Amino acid sequence: MRKVRFIVLCILLMFPLQGFAMSQDVNGNKVEEIIKLMDHQVTKDFVMDQLEDIAKNSGMSLDEAANIILDELLIQEELAKQEEKINLQGPGGGGTTVIGSSAKGNIYYETAATAGIQHGHVGIYYSSSTLVESMPSTGVRRIARTNKQVASGARIQTVSSTSSTQKSNAANWANGRVGENYSYNFFNNRSTSCVGDKNCSKLVWCAYNLTMGLDLDHNGGLGVYPKDIRDHSRVLTLVQY
Structure with missing residues (x-):
């Protein structure tokens, strides 16, 4: 047996x-x-x-x-x-124009290459003078807006049909992630944890998805990239450089 x-x-x-x-x-x-x-x-x-x-x-x-x-x-x-110019130096490493101020919770996009992919870079306004973003060199960080120089093709954007409170909650969540490490996993970052290592688009996507259930991924693929957020139907451009 x-x-x-x-x-x-x-x-x-x-x-x-x-x-x-x-x-x-x-x-x-x-x-x-x-x-x-x-x-x-x-x-x-x-x-x-x-x-x-x-x-x-x-x-x-x-x-x-x-x-x-x-x-x-x-x-x-x-x-x-399709972009007129591509900043091949990485996020913030080649532009000459200081990005303008904007309301808390608004989003900024800039032309950039990370790991050789010219997919751009996104971050979120924590205040009119403070930005939160995730960078390969530092992970999630908070920087002064005056230290963000962008090139042609950059945009300041807002999420439509969203209250100032909702935007503030998204910005607060992103700010709470400061100190977390960067991740090169764009492939399936929609399904990975919002707490822990994350790239720039994951940071912004999680900020709105967790605080108000809004999925800012334009095409709904396995990965959410900066241009997916830039091109979402509810993400409207306020200023384009």
């Missing part, structure tokens, strides 16, 4: 694992292409970890997840080509 149980246990352990491995196979070229589009700022292990997380939570295969990530990265690349 014990022998039979042992054999059954072995079968149950072996076959599901084999089936899982087969269903989770991914084309290595796709992984390399993702790394290339991220300007080699992420490793193969990092990409695989994100793919496995997506597969685990969505039920899709790694290859299917890789296809979606590639599509989103290519969309970001195409959107970047």
